[in-house]
Amino acid sequence: MMSKILADFFFHIISFFVLLSLLCCRCNAKEQVVLKVFHAGSLSVPFQKIEAQFEEKYPWIDVRREVSGSVMAVRKVVDLHKTCDVVAVADYSLIPKMMFPKYADHVKLFARNELVLCYTKKSKYSEMINHKNWYKILAKNKVKWGFSNPNLDPCGYRTVMCVLLSDLYYRAPVFKMLFEGYLPFRIVKKNPLTAEIPLSFAPAGKKVFIRAKSVELIGLLEAGTIDYAMEYLSVAKQHHLSFLKLPCEINLGSLKLRSYYSKVAVVLGNRRKIYAKPIFYGIAFLKTSSHPKEAKLFEEFVTGKSGAAILKESHQTPVYPAEVIHVHE
Secondary structure, three states: OHHHHHHHHHHHHHHHHHHHHHHHHHHHHHOOEEEEEEEEHHHHHHHHHHHHHHHHHOOOEEEEEEEEOHHHHHHHHHOOOOOOOEEEEOOOOHHHHHHOOOOOOEEEEEEEOOEEEEEOOOOOOOOOOOOOOHHHHHHOOOOOEEEEOOOOOHHHHHHHHHHHHHHHHHOOOHHHHHHOOOOOOEEEEEOOEEEEOOOOOOOOOOOEEEEOOHHHHHHHHHHOOOOEEEEEHHHHHHOOOEEEEOOOOOOOOOOOOHHHHOOEEEEOOOOOEEEOOOOEEEEEEOOOOOOHHHHHHHHHHHHOHHHHHHHHHOOOEEEEEEEEEEOOO
16 A cells, blocks of 8 residues: 555656656747848858857757848848848948948947959869959950849949959959940949949840849859859858959958048949948847847857857958947947
8 A cells, every 4th residue: 555655656746847847848948039130141151150059059049040132131121121130241331321220229340351253164264364364354255254233232332343443453444344335334433433333233145144142143153154253252262162362452351451442432223322441241239129138149159259260260251359330439
């Protein structure tokens, strides 16, 4: 009889702890936080690694990344009013210009980059292209090349800036050679040298290819549809692409040439004028975030030691400690 009573007692004790464990699991499931992050396509490789390490450190947070051109990433929030917790862009200035003060009160500059010209073994004239003749190669009749849409992606308007700077650096009509007859871009001012981009446009013929974000050109390049693509150095290395290093006077990668870069500018389709400057990436957790504590944790992880290490592994130069710009500055 005593044995049966003890057995029943232990059975109820075990049942109690099993039930308690189930309730704890259910509570934890309810507390799971979904964090939405909109980021630039050129951050896809490091942010995939960052997501994995961040979720391992904070298992109750589920990071959901959405990739697009940086301008589109911001517009999803300010124009389309999509739910988002953190925005990370390839041009930090997009956040102050488009998101201050309603959506963000700061931006952290956390990475750098530079432009390069990518190609493959199948690319025409790849055996002879160099930093002195690259624009002449692109201008050849049978050569096809591409870059991202300047109205949607910083790599796109930076490509136009690179071409404008090439006019000054090479003292040659590079802008005319690469765009005239193919794209409705035009120079509207000489000091600073300024190009105007229509709100909507389509390339004429099959020489110049435009895509929403620069990473979408990689497939075209690898398939041999195009011979060359303007990309970021980090993207080229991450995807094991052959690439041509461009002179620092035109690649937007030198901090020392900030004033020189400002000699050119681009007016986008929304009439916003952007002066060329060294490439800096920016990140901000949003004031409108549904999960501000978790969003701040993610921003701090990206801009901290772990994030900097991942960026470096991904061939992207980290800015550590990150430089912070606040809304009143």
